[in-house]
Amino acid sequence: MLYKYTLKTPNEDFISITSQVKGAAAESGVVNGICTVYCPHTTAGITVNENADPDVVTDLLLAYDKAFPSRPEFRHCEGNSSAHAKASAVGSSASFIIENGKLLLGTWQGIYFCEFDGPRTRTFYVKIMGE
Ligand code: ZN
Numbered sequence: 001m002l003y004k005y006t007l008k009t010p011n012e013d014f015i016s017i018t019s020q021v022k023g024a025a026a027e028s029g030v031v032n033g034i035c036t037v038y039c040p041h042t043t044a045g046i047t048v049n050e051n052a053d054p055d056v057v058t059d060l061l062l063a064y065d066k067a068f069p070s071r072p073e074f075r076h077c078e079g080n081s082s083a084h085a086k087a088s089a090v091g092s093s094a095s096f097i098i099e100n101g102k103l104l105l106g107t108w109q110g111i112y113f114c115e116f117d118g119p120r121t122r123t124f125y126v127k128i129m130g131e
Contacts, residue, residue, distance in 0.1 A: 001028045003126040009115035012083075014047070014057045017124065018110045021096070022103055024126040031101050033130035038093040043083035043117035045090030046124065051110025064089070064116070083117035090114050098128070 003024040007015060017037070025035055039046045050056040064086045074081035094111065097104040105111075113124055 001030075001128045003027075003128075005124050005126070007113060007122055007124075009044070009113070009118035009120055009122050011118050012061060012116055013118070014049070014060065014112040014114050016051065016110050017113045018051065018105070021111050021126055025096075025098050025103050025128060026101070028128040028130075030098050030128050030130035033098045033128060035096040035098055035103060035129075036093055036127045037096070037111060038125045038127065039113065039122075040092075040125070041087070041122060043080055043087050044120075044122055045087045045092050045114045045116075046094045047090050047112050047114055048094055048105075048109050049112060050108050052108050057112070080117045086116040087114070098130075 001024070005017070005020050009015060021035065021037055037046050049060065068082050068085040068089065070082040076084065113122065115122065
């Protein structure tokens with residue numbers, strides 16, 4: 001099963017998509033299998049991180065800004081090379097195990113759509129395959 005989702009993003013943020021992914025896994029009816037979450041954009045990505053303290057996302061955004069600042073040497077004419085670098089570092093997909101009808105996520109883990117060049121209307125896919 002393939003599920004497609006659309007979301008409107010702010011300038012730069014990690015948006016929790018955990019409930020959508022859990023919902024897709026439940027709706028699929030797959031008891032044991034694999035779930036892949038994929039982002040088809042070049043300045044956004046998918047990651048997994050803490051879902052309890054919102055300061056973690058704030059700190060991650062600061063860390064990515066520190067690691068991939070905008071530089072005058074960048075040549076890309078669109079002017080968003082920092083966002084491209086952040087998206088490559090985060091990656092465009094994440095895979096999860098479905099066991100006994102549930103996504104195997106850690107207690108403190110959430111799934112995030114990472115926007116680095118918003119605001120935009122974005123898409124992500126969830127593909128679910130059973131054993
Ligand atoms: Zn660009």
